[in-house]
Amino acid sequence: MNTPISRATHRKGKRRRKQKRNLTWLVLLSLGFITAGLLYLNRGFFTQQTKESVSTTTSSQTSSTSSEETTATTSTVSEEQGVVWEKQENPVNLPILMYHAIHVMAPEEEANANLIVDPTTFESHLQALQTAGYYTVTPEEALKILTENVLPKGKKVVWLTFDDSLWDFYSNAYPVLRKYNMTATNNVITGLTASGNAGHLTLEQLKEMKDNGMSFQGHTVNHPDLEYSSLEAQTMELQESKSFLDNQLGQETIAIAYPAGRYSTETIRLAQESGYKLGLTTNEGAASAANGLLTLNRVRVLPHYSPELLLQAMGE
Ligand SMILES: [Zn+2]
Numbered sequence: 062m063n064t065p066i067s068r069a070t071h072r073k074g075k076r077r078r079k080q081k082r083n084l085t086w087l088v089l090l091s092l093g094f095i096t097a098g099l100l101y102l103n104r105g106f107f108t109q110q111t112k113e114s115v116s117t118t119t120s121s122q123t124s125s126t127s128s129e130e131t132t133a134t135t136s137t138v139s140e141e142q143g144v145v146w147e148k149q150e151n152p153v154n155l156p157i158l159m160y161h162a163i164h165v166m167a168p169e170e171e172a173n174a175n176l177i178v179d180p181t182t183f184e185s186h187l188q189a190l191q192t193a194g195y196y197t198v199t200p201e202e203a204l205k206i207l208t209e210n211v212l213p214k215g216k217k218v219v220w221l222t223f224d225d226s227l228w229d230f231y232s233n234a235y236p237v238l239r240k241y242n243m244t245a246t247n248n249v250i251t252g253l254t255a256s257g258n259a260g261h262l263t264l265e266q267l268k269e270m271k272d273n274g275m276s277f278q279g280h281t282v283n284h285p286d287l288e289y290s291s292l293e294a295q296t297m298e299l300q301e302s303k304s305f306l307d308n309q310l311g312q313e314t315i316a317i318a319y320p321a322g323r324y325s326t327e328t329i330r331l332a333q334e335s336g337y338k339l340g341l342t343t344n345e346g347a348a349s350a351a352n353g354l355l356t357l358n359r360v361r362v363l364p365h366y367s368p369e370l371l372l373q374a375m376g377e
């Protein structure tokens with residue numbers, strides 16, 4: 062019936078339905094926004110994850126499967142690496158190899174002969190390490206090993222370090238490291254990279270290699286003898302090199318290699334205050350937590366080292 066009342070009621074009902082429909086749209090729209098927001102946030106998360114897993118696949122070696130290990134109480138599975146870490150009873154020894162240049166020595170370089178390893182020799186070292194079952198660690202894994210006294214299941218560990226950010230790390234060492242699916246750390250003289258000094262790694266090279274699993278840690282800005290530098294100079298060298306790497310590579314730099322292995326007790330204190338967690342010296346031997354985390358031993362790799370001599374120097 063088309064009475065005024067019934068029409069009014071009809072209109073009212075229509076309005077109510079309209080309101081209801083509007084409300085539904087509002088809810089749907091809000092849900093849409095929330096979903097979009099969540100997706101956006103997740104996107105950042107997933108890109109980060111993918112980035113990590115990409116660098117993981119290129120940098121890390123194949124490791125034992127984790128499935129059978131999940132029940133063991135002494136093992137923890139690191140998600141990023143798929144590595145099974147096992148708590149050790151005895152203090153862990155971590156050989157930290159120290160290389161500098163990897164190229165065929167020119168006659169005029171005789172004075173630096175002890176710092177230059179031939180690329181063929183270098184490859185024979187990596188081959189020997191692989192055959193002997195070594196797992197090459199990142200700085201973060203080195204920190205984990207030394208602070209938690211753990212080892213990756215079924216693996217020996219070695220940290221490959223190169224000092225001085227020389228050009229040949231990119232041209233000669235990096236391709237061989239990738240060939241063997243190994244990772245290494247180059248300790249950068251940041252002043253030389255920042256100024257684009259010839260003969261040293263460029264920032265673009267650092268970024269490319271970092272994306273492919275290599276890591277870069279501190280070796281001061283100007284490579285001074287820290288032991289005999291003023292406290293102000295030491296602080297500047299330690300802090301500015303760290304912030305350069307932190308900012309340019311988007312990382313937290315945790316290790317410092319003291320130039321020429323020289324440091325004083327003040328250097329150690331300042332390094333710690335600057336945020337470094339590991340300090341690399343040139344004191345000979347395998348590193349252990351007993352060294353003190355900011356005064357870790359290293360194994361100097363000499364140019365004449367055959368694979369056998371290298372393994373011997375590492376304490377095999
Ligand atoms: Zn150096």
